[in-house]
Amino acid sequence: MRCAPMSNNPAGSEANAIALNDVRFSYTPGHSILRIPSLEVPSGRRIFLHGPSGSGKTTLLSLISGILTPQQGNVHVLGRDLTRLSPSARDTLRGSEIGYIFQGFNLIPYLTVRENIALPCNLHAERHNRITATTLTEEVRRIATRLDIHANLDAPVTRLSTGQQQRVAIARAIIGSPALVIADEPTSSLDTDRRDAFLALLTEVTSETHATLLFVSHDRSLAMHFDQSLSLPTINEATTQDAA
């Protein structure tokens, strides 16, 4: 397992999909959750970020996706310094350039599978413009076929199995080819067989759209599926400090 590749590519923020620099974050003053001197994720790579529960994984992902801003330091995502963007500019960047997959219950319950998948394209013109099929309906069908959920397109999401729901989440995360796909423990609700199939599918489709994949889990055994693996307790000095 390798740690934060600090010296790999020091200058080119273009080459890094994600670059954190001297980031400190705390929910309550004087109680740092994250203290990350440096974290770089090169573009187009599939990165596994490991950390036990409570190590600040979701907080880190919230910083990267622009939901939270650090008290100190910079967060560069896809060449943009999030700390210099307004909250709504960060929201727009997240919606148009980042696909996000949650642990479970990834879907809006009152939309059909088709509407759930199409949602980012309906909200963001950039993502709509990047679809490869001629119409959005065709694109949804194409992706759904690729992920083997095309038979359920018009079903209410509550009818789907957990595995199917997670595949719908992949479809929504990759439609309109966002440059970065973040997955936050997406396999914890799946059994081992389905987990491996899910991982294989996720890594395949993200490489098809040339997206950078940041995959977060507490389960180290998943690391072998990825190009590179990082350990949050190692890069986060706040944790070591608290432990000391």
Add this chain to the structure above:
Amino acid sequence: MTLLRLAFKSLRSRSLTTTLTIFSIALSVMLLVGVDRLRDAAQVGFSGTLSRTDLVVGARGGGLPLLLSTVFHIGNASNNISWDTYQHFAHHPAVAWTIPISMGDSHHGYRVVSTDENFYEHYQYRHDHHLSFAQGHLPSSLFDIALGAEVASRLNYHLGQKIVLSHGVEEKSIIQHSNTAFTIVGILAPTATPVDRALYMTLLGDEAMHFGWEGGTPPPIGEDAPRLDPSKLKVDEMSAFLLGTKSRVSTLYLQREINTYKPEPLTAIIPAYTLQELWSILDYADKTLSLVSAAVLVVGLLAMLIALYTALNERRREIAILRAVGLHARQIFALFLLESTLIAAVGTALGIAAVYGLLFVLHTTIENRFGLPVALVGLSTRVEIYALVTLVSAALLGAIPAFRAYRNSLVDGLNAH
């Protein structure tokens, strides 16, 4: 646009709660608007009871009792006025027409009004509506009688039937005018005014009925009433009369002249003014009803608030997903606000539509049964204000769960489980 679709679909997915909430708001709006429409109808109907009559003249007394007894047939005239006085004003140069009115007898609780042909010619209601006969003609000979529309339909009477009147106005009178039966010669068309609830005969008919009576009582038992001699009949007095002037300008000075008439103490009232006065008394009841319906509306809106607020917790996950796909926190606020406004808009529209639908279907029934001319009442500014107030209050109340959702979206971020 996407937000509106999301709000709509989200509401539709909770169809039971949404339907119930819409229904409760529709009901409250219906009550509020319904009370308002009926109030307007009541006012139109009420102030239209008597129109184009410039003065109502009776013996000295209060204006309200005079109007109530003469026009609404409620209570009794305090005193009678003499035929000479009536003649004096009937031939007054400023007076265009007069309608004599004499009351005192009844039939099954309905008043009997003795009057002359001027009544059928000059009595007007709701601006310019004249009386007309649905069947038959006006009473012209001594024992002719005409019926108001309600009297005829309730008692199921028809032309040519003979009826006996009771002395006094009680429903079960001990004295019946059984030896003087009257023949129904006419039935008036419905007017939705108190005219429908009375019987009409000639002034001399009234005298004929009481021929041979002394001091308001019939001849003692055993003593026969004298044979009726029509040539000896003459009208001595009457309860009141209605008066129309040649020029409205003279109304006030004529009123003053009547009120200060030396030979007999009289009261003259301007009916439109007194009707207004009477309405302002009755209006209290309506204000109370409006207040109650406003309170019901508040309850309806609170029900909506509760429904939206309790759903918030189970929707945290949904908010996190929407944030993940790039919705701004203020769009989350807007989404929740839209939901409450949509509910209120649909509820208000349904409520108003229901009122007008019901009024459309039931207006003839309401007019016939209650004498309220609801067909004359259109959309009013007040209804528009009610609709607007409902929408604005719903939006204001909706801001509470919306703000909570907004806060959740900031606090939870993508981390809602």
